[in-house]
Amino acid sequence: MQRTxxxxxxxxxxxxxxxxxxxxxxxxxxDALDLEAGVFTRSPAQIARSLKRSAxxxxxxxxxxxxxxxxxxxFYENRAGRSLSAERRxxxxxxxxxxxxxFKRAPARAARH
Numbered sequence: 001m002q003r004t005x006x007x008x009x010x011x012x013x014x015x016x017x018x019x020x021x022x023x024x025x026x027x028x029x030x031d032a033l034d035l036e037a038g039v040f041t042r043s044p045a046q047i048a049r050s051l052k053r054s055a056x057x058x059x060x061x062x063x064x065x066x067x068x069x070x071x072x073x074x075f076y077e078n079r080a081g082r083s084l085s086a087e088r089r090x091x092x093x094x095x096x097x098x099x100x101x102x103f104k105r106a107p108a109r110a111a112r113h
Contacts, residue, residue: 033058033072040076044091047073048098066103073099 033054039047051073055065063071077084077092084092100107 033061033068035072040080040088040092044094044098047091047095048102051095051099052102066099066105069099069103070096 033051034057035054036050039050039054042050048069051069052065055061055069055072058065058068061068073092073096077089080088097107
């Protein structure tokens with residue numbers, strides 16, 4: 001008995017709607033923080049200050065301001081994935097260190113690549 005399979009389209013048609021990413025919705029409508037526009041395109045110190053400000057102002061977050069801010073930073077780093085340049089990835093990691101300093105937390109213990 002021979003199976004027939006339909007060929008999958010390899011590209012979208014010009015009229016097909018654009019893809020929707022759940023991560024974009026999370027960043028925009030997160031219960032944790034209301035982020036300033038373009039926050040992740042700034043310098044590491046500016047990113048950290050902005051996230052700290054947002055976390056401390058938030059009345060909807062479910063954990064401490066530090067954890068909420070660090071969580072959003074990690075979320076961005078993970079969701080940006082391969083599209084982040086090495087320079088931006090370094091800036092995000094430096095922003096994590098800046099955030100720890102702002103909240104007077106111990107530096108990360110794990111060695112970075």
